[in-house]
Amino acid sequence: MPAVGAEPPAGQTKTRPNIVVVVADDMGWGDSGTFGNDLIQTPNMDRLAAEGVKLTQCYSACGVCSPSRSAILTGRTPYRNGVYRHLSGKHDAHLRDSEITFPEVLKTIGYETCHVGKWHLLSAQQFNNPDFPQPDKQGYDYYMFTQNNAEPSHKNPDNFVRNGVPVGPTEGYSAQLVAKEAIHWLTDLHDPKKPFAMTVWFHEPHSEIATDPRFEALYKGHKNSKYMGNITQMDNGLGMVLDALDALGVSDNTLVFFTSDNGPVPAYGGSSGGLRGNKRSQYEGGIRVPGLARWPGKIEPGSVSDVPVIGSDVFATTLGIVGVPLPTDRTIDGVNMLPALQGKPVARKIPMFWRTHVSGPNERVAMRIGDWKIVGDETLTQFQLYEIQQDWKEQNDLAKQMPEKTEEMKAILIKLWADIAAEGPHEWWEHERQKPSKGGKLNY
Structure with missing residues (x-):
């Protein structure tokens, strides 16, 4: 080890x-x-x-x-x-x-x-x-x-x-x-x-x-x-x-x-x-x-x-x-x-990140920093933004209302995904790449 x-x-x-x-x-x-x-x-x-x-x-x-x-x-x-x-x-x-x-x-x-x-x-x-x-x-x-x-x-x-x-x-x-x-x-x-x-x-x-x-x-x-x-x-x-x-x-x-x-x-x-x-x-x-x-x-x-x-x-x-x-x-x-x-904050250098592989063009990616959560589609081109503490049911997508915050979160997410993909055994999932929806390009 x-x-x-x-x-x-x-x-x-x-x-x-x-x-x-x-x-x-x-x-x-x-x-x-x-x-x-x-x-x-x-x-x-x-x-x-x-x-x-x-x-x-x-x-x-x-x-x-x-x-x-x-x-x-x-x-x-x-x-x-x-x-x-x-x-x-x-x-x-x-x-x-x-x-x-x-x-x-x-x-x-x-x-x-x-x-x-x-x-x-x-x-x-x-x-x-x-x-x-x-x-x-x-x-x-x-x-x-x-x-x-x-x-x-x-x-x-x-x-x-x-x-x-x-x-x-x-x-x-x-x-x-x-x-x-x-x-x-x-x-x-x-x-x-x-x-x-x-x-x-x-x-x-x-x-x-x-x-x-x-x-x-x-x-x-x-x-x-x-x-x-x-x-x-x-x-x-x-x-x-x-x-x-x-x-x-x-x-x-x-x-x-x-x-x-x-x-x-x-x-x-x-x-x-x-x-x-x-x-x-x-x-x-x-x-x-x-x-x-x-x-x-x-x-x-x-x-x-x-x-x-x-x-x-x-x-x-x-x-x-x-x-x-x-x-x-x-x-x-x-x-x-x-x-x-103990009810105290924790310091995270790496944001919470999720990516779930499912069949069909439905894979979604998400990341949370503080109270902000961004959700992206499988192409990493379509994004939603939520303020989770205020909107825990995720009913109010703020992406259009807050384009600067969305772009900030998007940039962090894409960089984080690139880092993860570079370190992981990507050859295992490359053959399972999903077809992009709506003509989008997959950002794997």
Whole structure:
């Protein structure tokens, strides 16, 4: 692994915090009671909010799952780290061994590491294939994962692989199976003398949805009872992990961060909470997601922060709180978001950036600086401008009213994209360049 900077002082090793990053799959900003849904019960998300901070402007790094997950691990915007698209079918793209993940860094200073649940950083033909980097090559001591979704559904999935060995048929529902595996590692396999970093990536509420009757029954009579119950099913899995941390006596020294990989799918019942757009969109509904964090003694219980944060901040945050400098041989797009978790501003040298690859001439690019957000089409010739704090539903395009501001943001966006494209493995996406709409020229 390339050098990541100097080893922190030896005295810090005794107080290094544990880190747990929990990710829901396709959960929208409006898909929980915690974030204002009047029907969906999420008591364990409520618990995290009561014991920590609710992040009202938390973003995924992309409008689809594989890229946003790659950014969580590497701190690098997806086109820069190479996972530019949803990894389905046969594609070259994958999370490369040359990328540095935060578990990989933490292992070098004595952490034990574990991943349970969805992975989706390899395509189907690369999954559990030793010719491509599996989680053990990305810094994990132990893993139980799936390539993408729980199959054939959340009920009795049969596609888990544990440390390279297929698990085979299971009994139960995905969230509880994932949580039980996390608890098994924590209680039976992890060395309690060492700090740990764990990623728990639930499959819910992604299709194919299957919901335990005990959770679906909470919403009897509602047309979306299965979906709403599926959110509560995921929340229950979250609670199982939180209970295990309490039982082991490590909650007080553990940073728990909860988020989603992208916005919702309305066809299955998902809600963006009034935001414009949904999954695959660069509008707020596709990328603004639930965000919660708890770290007793460091984060004020019951607090709310409207400071914008993004999934790619997780990498810099984990390294920052353990005292390890960021890598100096590559661009890290994210920043240490601990100030934001405490309701304070964060300083960003690189703006928040999104580009989502979808089929057809519908790819959109977006960038946010402060309260200003610019959205561009796939040709980088058509632009919209929004003042997000004042217009969080993105109903008032200010591009024509404020041409100077639009040009300023446009120039920054185009320069940033050129920098990202030059650093990333552009040969992976060049063959998938989309046809320009309305005769425009693609600015790849």
